Amino acid sequence: MPLIEWTAELSVGIGSIDEQHKKLVNMINALNDAMLLGHSNELLEKIFSGLATYTHKHFSYEESLFAEYGYSDSKEHKRQHQELIAQVVDLKTKFLERPQEAMNKDLVIFLKRWLTNHIMRSDKEYSDFLISKGVK
Ligand SMILES: [Fe+2]
Numbered sequence: 001m002p003l004i005e006w007t008a009e010l011s012v013g014i015g016s017i018d019e020q021h022k023k024l025v026n027m028i029n030a031l032n033d034a035m036l037l038g039h040s041n042e043l044l045e046k047i048f049s050g051l052a053t054y055t056h057k058h059f060s061y062e063e064s065l066f067a068e069y070g071y072s073d074s075k076e077h078k079r080q081h082q083e084l085i086a087q088v089v090d091l092k093t094k095f096l097e098r099p100q101e102a103m104n105k106d107l108v109i110f111l112k113r114w115l116t117n118h119i120m121r122s123d124k125e126y127s128d129f130l131i132s133k134g135v136k
């Protein structure tokens, strides 16, 4: 069973954003699988870097929609994005310094919550607004 199961609960009702969230889910699941299978630190690092890069890309996409349609809560939402980026960069740095100690169950569970809490608490708040603007 994957660490994060994609369910309707995670959907924000906007196809382009759900696809990006699924990609992030897959990356965290891949990191968990690679850890459990005892894959090399090089591979773990590659997945981790990919996650950080893609998170950045995804947040930029959401923020460009906020700017385009004038989403009223964009300031607080962007602040959360910055915090989430800082957290993933920090984890990556710790992993690069001490891969053996840093890569454990707590780390992947943190990442699971890191993503799903943000989707369910904050991303879902823009759903109705962006859907009303015709975003798909
Ligand atoms: Fe998102």
Ligand SMILES: [Fe+2]
Pocket (backbone or CB within 6 Å): 059, 062, 077, 081, 118, 122, 123
């Ligand atoms: Fe977001």
